[in-house]
Amino acid sequence: AQTVTQSQPEMSVQEAETVTLSCTYDTSESDYYLFWYKQPPSRQMILVIRQEAYKQQNATENRFSVNFQKAAKSFSLKISDSQLGDAAMYFCALTGNTPLVFGKGTRLSVIA
Amino acid sequence: DAMVIQNPRYQVTQFGKPVTLSCSQTLNHNVMYWYQQKSSQAPKLLFHYYDKDFNNEADTPDNFQSRRPNTSFCFLDIRSPGLGDAAMYLCATSRDSSRWVADNEQFFGPGTRLTVL
Numbered sequence: 470a471q472t473v474t475q476s477q478p479e480m481s482v483q484e485a486e487t488v489t490l491s492c493t494y495d496t497s498e499s500d501y502y503l504f505w506y507k508q509p510p511s512r513q514m515i516l517v518i519r520q521e522a523y524k525q526q527n528a529t530e531n532r533f534s535v536n537f538q539k540a541a542k543s544f545s546l547k548i549s550d551s552q553l554g555d556a557a558m559y560f561c562a563l564t565g566n567t568p569l570v571f572g573k574g575t576r577l578s579v580i581a
Numbered sequence: 582d583a584m585v586i587q588n589p590r591y592q593v594t595q596f597g598k599p600v601t602l603s604c605s606q607t608l609n610h611n612v613m614y615w616y617q618q619k620s621s622q623a624p625k626l627l628f629h630y631y632d633k634d635f636n637n638e639a640d641t642p643d644n645f646q647s648r649r650p651n652t653s654f655c656f657l658d659i660r661s662p663g664l665g666d667a668a669m670y671l672c673a674t675s676r677d678s679s680r681w682v683a684d685n686e687q688f689f690g691p692g693t694r695l696t697v698l
Contacts, residue, residue, distance in 0.1 A: 502685060513585075514624075514671065514689040560623060564685060568614060571623035 471496045473563050475572035482551045483580050489536075490546045490575045492561030501565035503537065503544045508574075509557040517559070520544065553579050584608070585690035587672050593696045594662050602657040602693045604672030613655040614687065615647060616671040624671055630655060659695075667697045 472495045482488035494503070505517040520528045520537050527535050532549045548555055556579045561572040586605045594600040604613065612631050616624035628637045630649045644666070646658040659666055673687040 504686075506689075513691040514673075516686055516688075519686060568626055568629055569624075569687060573623050574621070576621075 471498070471501075471563055471565060471567060471570045473561050473570050473572035475561055475575050477575045478573070479576045479578070481578040481580055482548070482555075484551055484553060486551055487547060487549045488551055488577065490548075490559055490561075490577070492544045492546070492572055494542050494544060494561070494563050494572075496542075496563060496565050498565035501563060503535075504562040504564070504569070505533070505535070505544075505546045506560045506562060506571075507555075507557045508560065509554075514560070518546065548577075551579050553581060555579050585672055585674055585688050587670075587690035587693050589693060590691060591694050591696070593698060594659075595698050596664065597661045600659050600662055600695065602659075602670050602672075602695070604655045604657075604690055605653050606672075606674045606688075607653070608674055608676075608688060609652065610674035610676050610688070611652075612675045612677065613649060614673040614675075615645075615655070615657050616673065617666075618669040618671055618692070620668075627657070662695070662697045664697050667695055669694050 474493045501522045503520045506514050507517045508514040518528050518530045518533050527537050534547045536545045558574045558576050560574045562569045588603050614629040615627045618624040626638050627641045628647050644660050649655045669692045671692045672690040675687045
């Protein structure tokens with residue numbers, strides 16, 4: 470079975486600062502994808518960033534980057550220059566031979 | 582814009598009264614998913630369709646059924662809603678579901694919040 474663990478139920482960050490959200494996972498698959506999804510309050514879930522497990526280079530998307538440690542099965546999300554619009558629930562997710570498995574989420578607050 | 586649409590956004594039903602939630606997509610994706618998300622929890626996959634092939638998750642209650650009459654539409658039927666079925670129901674689509682292709686990104690609709698009285 471595939472599992473995803475997010476150990477930080479809530480995080481907060483000052484506007485313009487950097488924050489890192491943690492995620493660990495477990496899978497027996499050798500090929501899989503990892504995702505971070507953002508779910509703002511009362512708004513739909515959108516993909517933030519994606520990492521293919523076979524790629525060693527960490528994915529980046531503008532202010533969002535990941536630290537992918539395959540051996541440690543760790544996949545953290547770094548948000549740089551945090552903005553008020555980054556406040557949301559963030560879900561780490563994994564897909565291998567099954568559809569997405571989500572972690573329980575981390576609620577990020579951004580303080581002005 | 583290509584998108585995933587869910588109607589209605591809010592649905593109120595009575596205990597035991599059947600209810601249907603709908604999802605449509607203009608992305609022409611092969612795969613459509615239904616998730617249940619309870620407050621402050623992760624989305625839980627109920628089932629998904631790969632084209633017309635239906636895939637039910639092992640722990641999805643029999644009370645939940647789904648129909649996909651064509652590529653664009655997918656319905657979630659709750660035959661006898663209980664108080665525990667009150668939740669946000671999310672529809673999502675992806676071009677493919679295989680880990681071997683890059684087209685497995687899921688696009689989500691805004692959700693339907695179901696209240697059971």
